[in-house]
Amino acid sequence: MESIGLGAIAFLIAFPLLVALVLLFVKNEKARTLITVASAIVIACGAIFITVQFMMHGGQALVIAVDAGVSVAAGWFTFIVDLCLCAYIIGKGIRYKNFVAVLLALVQLGLVFWLEFLVLPGVIVSHALYIDYLSIIMALIIGIIGGGIAVYACGYMEDHMLHQEGSDRRNTFFAVIFAFLGAMFGIVFSNNLSWFLCAWEVTTVCSFALIGWTRTDEAIHNSFLQIILNLIGGIAFACALGWIAMYYGTIELNTFLNQTLAYQAGGREVVTWAPLLLLALAGFTKAAQMPFHSWLLGAMVAPTPTSALLHSSTMVKAGVFLFIKLAPCLGLNMPGFLVMLVGGVTFLFAALAAISQSNAKRVLAYSTISNLGLIVACAGIGTAGAIWAAIFLVVFHAAAKSLLFLCVGTAEHHVGSRDIESFDDLFERMPRLSRLMAIGIMGMFIAPFGMLVSKWAALQAFADSGNVILLMLMVFGSAATFMFWAKWFGKILSYASADPKNVEITVHRSEWAALGLMTILVVGLCVAFPLISTSMVVPYLAGVYGSVSSAIATGDLWIMAVIGLVLAVIFLSFTGNTKKKVVPIYLAGRGSDFTEREFYNTFDEPVQATQRNWYMTDIFPEKRTAGIGVAVALALIVSVGGFAVQQAAAQPQTLQDTISMQQEYRESLWGQNGIDSSLYQYIYALESPTYQANKDTYASQYGIEDMQDFMDKLYSDMEADYEANQADLKSTYGIDNMEEYVQTIVQMYSLQSSQSMSTEGGE
Amino acid sequence: MQFSIWSFVGAIAFLVLGPVLGAFLAGADRKISAGMQGRVGPKILQPYWDVRKLMEKEDATVNGAQDLFVKLYLFFVVLSGVFFFAGGNFLLVVLIQTLGALFLIAAAYASRSPYSELGAEREIAQVMSYEPMVLLVAIGMYMATGSFMVSNLTTLDVPLIRYIPLIFIGFCYVLTIKLRKSPFDISMAQHAHQELVRGVVTEFSGKTLAMVEVSHWYENIMFLGWTAMFAVWAGGWVAAVVTVAVALLIWFLEIWVDNNFARVKWQAMLKTAWIVALVCGTANIVYLLFI
Known part of the structure; x- marks a missing residue:
């Protein structure tokens, strides 16, 4: 079994990197599309293959020993990759005169040398890889959703080039996407923390390259914001690695976690604070938690496939994945306290900030930040019930958010704007797309779809922990979430029964394929929810926490599954036609043009009635909501960090x-x-x-x-x-x-x- | 969800008696309100005859989409009530009820009329105002009894209100919003010459409007059930009588408030409802942690 698992894991990591290398040199569009689609299918099949293989062997979590020679070679490979990454950032930093980034990259470079030559040589790693249901679930998300986004990018980037000046550099775009996927597989299967860190840094630099890809001033600026914040996280991770090597005598993730539990039980908690807090800091930056969330907002200048990738299956998911791994060691201790509160604060204030936004991508970005906050808060609680919720939030968020990003990207190309106000009437102009978008929106915030059912489990876990602050952050955050989704949902369903000017006939086939896949995932996951719970998530939790059961009664999950299926069928099939007599809307007096909402005023002049959604900027201005969140989160991090340092010094x-x-x-x-x-x-x-x-x-x-x-x-x-x-x-x-x-x-x-x-x- | 014979009885009773009692309550509401305003008021069965008349009107609509959404609204309101009176999971009930509320909002948006769209915005603000407090009711119930199951409440030695008195007060505050009664009847301005005509329902007519009315009857009975939840315990007939009496008392208070307070702006509704939820919720959960 071990050797078979090893082969599949090696394939999943190496194959995307190989594809990336090939795509770098393919300039022909047809050839690139062919390679992209075929590779995406191969990667998705690889993820499914490893799942089946793992399940057939009983689904027991196991660590995998890697041959010593291979291990040493891989160690040098990661070292060289680390050096290249630092050199790349330094080069870009000098070219665009961003010396903060250069400085941070130099610090990182110093740490890489320190680790490689002074710290790691004495440390033996016997099990460099591992596999369990959590890494399987992550692999499926990366393989299927990540692959789907790569397919979508084929058609999207073709349209994108029409609006873009300069030379065609799409080859690098696609190459980076595949490198990204390979690095993500590396993160979820690495037990060797030094490999984990290398893959972690690769994802940072990949998203830096993707965000800055268009090379506009704004893109360059935002890409440096991203690299600076994430380098802080990378440096924290490298420090944590050094500490673990010194005080734990290992850099195996599973040994680190077990030993942390042993230290905590054995009265040596102070030793565990530094690595847990440093890793949490790394996680906060990657998972775009307040006060580091601004890079994810900036990332939306990039072409839509980039945003979809960063938000759903890669990057931020690496951050929350780390938190879920650390969760058993969190809970009722200082690091746990910090993680749950920063997550909770981010959940509430990002949701409040989303209310004031009319830019669809910005709403999506704030909603991602908010949901990641909820996942992080669950990990901070660290109980089996909370982790059950956290894993499902990761799964459903990946599916629904990628669907929404792809919908917005396609709508933007065909409507000409990404402002939600311009989606008025989308129901007629893009009948198919608006229905998919409606399903995506429902998938994000309303029962019976998975996100909300997972929130239900999270609420239950918060109540079990008796944490009043967290419960309050949760209930108000949920109300804010309803507000910003419901008004968007309503907007795209508005319907004037005029002659439909259908603008979606020019949508590419590859885009429809990816949109269809994501919709099937959103609905399918909702229906399969109870099955995923019993066959994957509960066994994973049983391995980590001992015997556990589903956080929500399976009967209730089945009720939700049935309702979800019915709703999806209704939304996908109904036409909006009616046998009733169709009458014009009420316009208080005489209407002149009802589809344009035009009426005659008292001077007999035609006036158009306009209606905008509410953004409540008097109560929830973005500066205040996001500002308070950043201030509170920063204060928490500084005070807990300071306390930990003081305790360690004592x-x-x-x-x-x-x-x-x-x-x-x-x-x-x-x-x-x-x-x-x-x-x-x-x-x-x-x-x-x-x-x-x-x-x-x-x-x-x-x-x-x-x-x-x-x-x-x-x-x-x-x-x-x-x-x-x-x-x-x-x-x-x-x-x-x-x-x-x-x-x-x-x-x-x-x-x-x-x-x-x-x-x-x-x- | 554990099924027992009482689950079926509860569910069927709600399905059949819900609209009957709801119509009576709506009639009584108008009668009592008239009394408070020194008028005679309509007959007690007037709401029933109103709906009968709506059913006979010509089939007309501004578009086909809104009819579908109103049907979904009715369906999910009834479904959540069925789960509630079958003694199911209260959080499940709340979530499905919210799903229903979303479809009423969608129906109002779908008409693309400025009046109903404004009503829809206001309805969203109403949901946003009451949602934290309603979730706190579920949390309080869970922390006090260790379960979200409504059926579990009939086995308690002392009623829920003993554990979550402040949450009960907060719930009564947002109940006014849920029932869309003055001062919080923002999305359903009642009078014909209001600038909103009649909020979310402006563009509904005939059978569709009748469906909305019937949904309200169902909804009101369910909300009375939610109120009764605080007062029930394992006390046999005495408990049943007390529970119904408490629910009717709160309902009467709601009518009194409706007739004595002028409508406020949505900002005032949102702020006060959130402050009430914050204060009552926090204080009561801390209290629960100490007893």
Whole structure:
């Protein structure tokens, strides 16, 4: 199984990169379209293949060992990629005279060298990759939705070139899109944090290239805003990596998470704050959380496929993916507190800011920021129910948001504006598109579609946590969300029953294909919701949290599925024709032209009635809503960060001890026999009191001088036991090696101790 | 959702008796309002005869789309009521009811008439005003009883109002918005010479308008049910009588408020409703965490 999984993962990462390389040199439009469509299909099939393969092998999460030679080669490859990325940013920064970006890239460059030559050489990575249902779900999103957007881009970019001056550089555009997809696969399957960081930086630079692709002044400006904010995150990530390597003695993601839990349980929480907070900072920038959200608003100057890609299947999803991975270590601690509040604040204030926007892409951007905030808040809570909601929010947001971006992009090309006010009458001018857009909008904010059902689960998780602030942010944010979606929904459904001037006949086939795919996904995911829950998300959570059940009763999910299907069928099939007598609308007096809403005023002159949606700029001006959100989020980050630094400075002994503990581990029998370091930490914490209590006896009887001796004695005793009963253990418990034996004993031991604790509590 | 015989009884009762009781309540509302204004008022069955007459009118519409949306509005209002009286998940009820509200808004937009479009904007503002408080009712219920199930409330030793008194007060405040009664009848200005004609329903006529009226009857009965939810406990007949009495008392208060307060601007509605939700919600949830 391991080797099969390895092959599929390697293919998913390498193939898009290869396609990117090929597309860089293909200037012929037909050839490019052919390669793009074929590769997108191959990538989507690859994602489906790995899913089927994983499910057929029982769907157990597993870490995958990579051959040492390959691992070293990949290590050098990522190092060189890191150098190239820094060089690229520095080059661009010098060319466009943006020296903040140059400075940050230089800092990043320094960190890359520091990591490569001073920190990482002593660290052994035995399992560089892993696979579980979360990475499977992410792979499906990246492969299917990302691939769909690449297909859409074929037709869209053809129209886009008509409005664009200068040379045709579409080859780089498509190449970057595929490189982006490859890097995303790298993020979701890497257990080696150094590879994770490399892929993370590749996505940063890819979106930098995509945002600045048109090379207009605005695009260049916004691309540098993006790179500066995300370099801050990248630097934070690199620092976290260094800290983890030093204080944890590993850079494996799964070991880091387990060991963090062990540290938290063993009274060493202060050691875990720095990496968790630094990774959270990296996540905030990538997931466009306040106060770093402005880059995502700026990103909309790019052609629509870029926005769709950044918002739905890549970039921001890498940020929330990191938070979902960290979630078990968050919750009722300082980093958890920071993450849930920054997420909650972003959810509310981005939703309020969206009310005042009439630019469709800006509304979409604020809505993305808001929803990402909700996902981040769920991850901050860190309970199984909250993560259930977070994963579904990621899935449904990806589908509905890509559909909406593609709809807006196509509408913009055919209506000539992306202002929601100009979508008045879209129901007649673009009958098919407006229906798809309506489904996309419903998919974003109303039951029975997935986003809202996931919000329901999030609300439940917030109530379970008893966090008043978060609950308040949630209920007001939900009301604001209804406001800005409902008015857009209404606008595109307005209908004058005039002669329809259909402007959608010139929409490209590739665009319809992608739009159709996204619509099928929005509706299909809604219908398949209960199945996805039981077959993928619940097993994932069971692996992370022990046994769990669906956050929402499956019966209720089925009710939603049926309603969703009915609504979709109605919206896709109804024509708007009627057998009734059609009468003109009421215009208070005499109308002259009812489809143009023209009437005669008191001087008998024709006047046109105009009607704009409400933007409530007196109550919710963007400056105030977004401004308050940024200020609050920034204050939270600074104060929690400052508190963490102060605590760490106050406990240098704990930090020192942790490093010597790492040293001890490496020298101990445990470390030499490849037993997981977090397992060692856990037993160390568990056995410490016993040793301290019987120190003298052990010294006199067995000659044990310190804790490390004690641990090694424990190990050799266990090893002797294991070897004596190897055959029995294999047949009765299915224990294959020493590591599994130790794990089993620890599990039985902690079960016993929790039972004895509960009986003590009973008495 | 766990089904029992009472779920079916509740659901069927709402389907059949909902509009009957709703029509009676609408008639009584007009009678009582007339009394408060020193008039005689129409007969108690007047709303029923009004709808009968609407059904016989000529079929006319400004377009086919709005008829579909009104049908969806009626359907989801009824569906949410059915789930509620079957004792289902309250959050599910709220979400489906919001879906219904969206289709009334869509119907008003679809006509593309300046009057109903303005009514639709105002209706959105109404939804936005009451939504936080309604969600807080669900949250309060969940935190107090550990479940969103309405059926669960009939097994309580003490009624919900004991745990969430402030949320009940807040709910009564936004109930006025949900019932579209003065001072918050913003989207449904009642009088013929208002600048809005009659808000969202301006462009509806005949059977379509009748459907909207019937939806309101259903909706009003459901909202009385939501009010009753705070007062119910496992007390047999006594509990049933008290619960109905509380619901009718609140309903009477709503009529009194309707007749004694002038309509406010939407800004005032939004601000006050959100402040009430913020204060009542926060204070009550903190209280719940301490008991």
